[in-house]
Amino acid sequence: MKIRPALLVTQPTHLDFPIFRYNMHRFKNFFSSIWIALSKHHVEDHDLSNFVRANLPFANFVEFERTRPDWRDDAVNNLLDKTENEKYILFFEQDF
DSSP: OOOOOEEEEEEETTOOOHHHHHHHHHHGGGSSEEEEEEEOOSOTTOOOHHHHHHHOTTSEEEEOOOOSSOHHHHHHHHHHHHTTTOSOEEEEOTTO
């Protein structure tokens, strides 16, 4: 049996991770789906989200509203809600 988890990632909109993007292209077929929650981090004048979306067209992007003090908690819970039908979940950091 081949396990293909849904990949969950959180990412601030003002950052880009080129090696992560490269590896997502290389390994995208190892995942059932790829979900990236984009978070604005009070850096309004520097938004790379359109660039990231354009370079990862196979990924699902989620923008969420912060309701908790911890932005990552909000992002992960939002992603888990979107992937509730997935059997396996893998959470990644871009520098892993």
